Amino acid sequence: MADKKKITEVVEGLLDGFLDEHGLELYHTEFRKEGKDWYLNVFIDIAEAVREENEKNGEVRYVSTDDCEVVSDFLSDKLDELDPIEQNYVLQVSSPGMDRELYEQKDFDRFCGELVDVKLYRAEDGNKLVTGTLVGKKDGFIVIADEKGKEMKFAEKDVAKTNLAVVF
DSSP: OOOHHHHHHHHHHHHHHHHHHTTEEEEEEEEEEETTEEEEEEEEEEOHHHHHHHHHTTOOOOOOHHHHHHHHHHHHHHHHHHOOOOSOOEEEEEOOOTTOBOOSHHHHHHTTTSEEEEEEEEEETTEEEEEEEEEEEETTEEEEEOTTOOEEEEEGGGEEEEEEOOOO
C-alpha cells in the first residue's frame, strides 16, 4: 500500500503548472479508503488571480464540469505513466462545492466574514454543530461570532471540521 501523503504530494507536483495554465488552483487532495475501495479526490478551484480579475469586472466564474474533465484526463494520463499507486482506486476531480471544508490558513483567511458550520468532536453546551460568522483561525483556535457578535473560540484539536454554511 502506498503512503497517502506521498501520493498527494505526487498529485500536487503533477498539477502545479498545468492548473496555472487553465486558470485553476488546487484546493485540496486526499487519498482515502471508503469501505473496500480507495479514492483519490482532487478538489480544484478558480485561481485567485482569475477570481480577482472577474470580481473587478463584476463577473463570477465557477469550476465547470469541463474544467474537471480536463484536469481528470491530464491527471489520469500522468498517473498511468508514473504508476505511483499500487492498489486500484477511483480518481475523482471536482469543485470543493458551496459547503467546502476549510483546511488551511489561506482558506480561513479567504472566507473570513462568511457564515460557517463548526463541527466539534464533543458537544459543547449540548451542541456538536455551531454556526456563526468566521472571524478567523488564530493561535490554534477557530473563532466565530454569533448573530449578536459574541465571539466563540474553539481549539483546533476539538474541531472535527469547518465548512462554509449553505443558506437558502
